Amino acid sequence: MNRSYIKKLQLLLSQIPKGKITTYKEIGRAMKTKGYRYIGQLLNKNPEPDEYPCYKVVCSNGSLGGYSGGIKDKVQRLRNDGIVIKNGKVFNLESVLFKFTSQSE
Numbered sequence: 001m002n003r004s005y006i007k008k009l010q011l012l013l014s015q016i017p018k019g020k021i022t023t024y025k026e027i028g029r030a031m032k033t034k035g036y037r038y039i040g041q042l043l044n045k046n047p048e049p050d051e052y053p054c055y056k057v058v059c060s061n062g063s064l065g066g067y068s069g070g071i072k073d074k075v076q077r078l079r080n081d082g083i084v085i086k087n088g089k090v091f092n093l094e095s096v097l098f099k100f101t102s103q104s105e
Contacts, residue, residue, distance in 0.1 A: 005031070009042055012100060013052040019082045020098035021090055025060045030100035044068045049077075056081070056098075062089040 012030055016022055024036040031039070043054040044066060055077045059065045064085070067074035075085050084091040 006042060009039065010052045013046075013054060013056070015100065016053060016056045016098050020096055021056045021058050021078070021083055021093075022098045022100070023058055023060045024065065026097070026099055027057060040065065053077075058090055058093075062091075062093040064088060064090070 008031060009027070012022075012027055024039050027039050028034055028036050033039075039057075043057055046052055046054040046068065049055055049069065055067055055069070055074045057065065064071060064074055064078075069077075078085060078090070083096055090096060
């Protein structure tokens, strides 16, 4: 694995504010790649979800995707952050979606 790629991913994760989520696609855009599955694989190996909140990354349609700690833990963490989950999806996705700006890339 490319360490600089992982460091950039960690930097992006650390910028997601409480009460916000982002998508695999949004991270891919910020990293200038369409390797969304690769991003997901790296997130699945994240040893520090409290420092680098990979649980805040969901699919573009609002579905939760995966999480190494299990989906129940992901839902609980998101709810603790104030994110509403209904029927396995982030409710009102656009209002809680964090988009990276060129300054955060």
